[in-house]
Amino acid sequence: DADVTQTPRNRITxxxxxxxxxxxxxxxxxxxxxxxxxPGLGLRLIYYSFDVKDINKGEISDGYSxxxxxxxxxxxxxESAIPNQTALYFCAxxxxxxxxxxxxxxxxxxxx
Amino acid sequence: xxxxxxxxxxxxxxxxxxxxMNCSYKTSINNLQWYRQNSGRGLVHxxxxxxxxxxxxxxxxxxxxxxxxxxxxxxxxxxxxxxTASYFCATDQAGTALIFGKGTTLSVSS
Numbered sequence: 001d002a003d004v005t006q007t008p009r010n011r012i013t014x015x016x017x018x019x020x021x022x023x024x025x026x027x028x029x030x031x032x033x034x035x036x037x038x039p040g041l042g043l044r045l046i047y048y049s050f051d052v053k054d055i056n057k058g059e060i061s062d063g064y065s066x067x068x069x070x071x072x073x074x075x076x077x078x079e080s081a082i083p084n085q086t087a088l089y090f091c092a093x094x095x096x097x098x099x100x101x102x103x104x105x106x107x108x109x110x111x112x
Numbered sequence: 113x114x115x116x117x118x119x120x121x122x123x124x125x126x127x128x129x130x131x132x133m134n135c136s137y138k139t140s141i142n143n144l145q146w147y148r149q150n151s152g153r154g155l156v157h158x159x160x161x162x163x164x165x166x167x168x169x170x171x172x173x174x175x176x177x178x179x180x181x182x183x184x185x186x187x188x189x190x191x192x193x194x195x196t197a198s199y200f201c202a203t204d205q206a207g208t209a210l211i212f213g214k215g216t217t218l219s220v221s222s
Contacts, residue, residue: 040214042212042213042215043155090154092155098142099160100145101147
C-alpha cells in the first residue's frame with residue numbers, strides 16, 4: 001500500500017461549494033504538508049503541521065483551512081471554492097529533520 | 113515567494129546523452145534537495161545535499177552545490193527514455209518546510 005494516500009484523486013465542483021481533500025499516511029511522520037501545483041508555477045505551500053496541535057500557514061493559505069485529526073491524517077478544506085483554486089493538490093510528509101518529503105499521488109481539483 | 117529557480121525550463125536530449133539542470137536560490141539554506149515528477153504524479157525525492165557539502169552522487173545522478181553563488185546543478189548521466197520527467201529543486205531554509213522551484217521539464221528521446 002502507498003505510504004501517503006489522498007482522496008479523492010479527481011474532483012469537479014462548482015463555484016461556492018465546500019470541498020474537503022483528505023490525506024492519510026503510514027510513514028509515522030509527525031510533519032505533514034499541503035502544496036498546490038499550477039502549470040509553470042511549481043509547488044506552493046498552503047499549510048503545514050508539525051503535530052496535531054500545531055498548524056502553520058504557508059505562502060498561499062487564503063481561501064483554505066486545514067484540520068489535523070490525528071498524526072496520520074491531515075485534511076484541506078476550501079470553504080467556498082472559486083475557479084482560480086483549480087489546481088493539482090499534493091499532500092506530503094517528512095521526518096523531523098526534513099531530510100526528504102514523501103508525496104501523495106495528488107488530487108486534481110477543477111472548480112467551474 | 114519561491115526560492116529556487118531552475119534553468120533551463122525545458123531540455124530535450126537523446127538517449128545516452130547527459131542532462132544538466134541548474135537551480136539558483138536567494139537565501140541561505142540548511143540543505144537543497146532534488147525531486148522528480150512524472151507527468152501528473154506525486155514528486156519523488158532523488159537526492160539531498162547539505163549546505164556544507166559540495167558534491168554528492170547517487171547512481172547516475174551527480175549534484176553540486178555552490179553556496180557562494182547560491183546555486184546547484186543536477187547532472188543525469190547516460191540518460192534513458194525513462195528519465196523523461198520534470199525535475200524540481202527545493203530548499204530547506206529554516207527547517208520548517210521546503211520551498212520548490214518551478215522545475216525543468218526533461219524529454220529524452222530514443
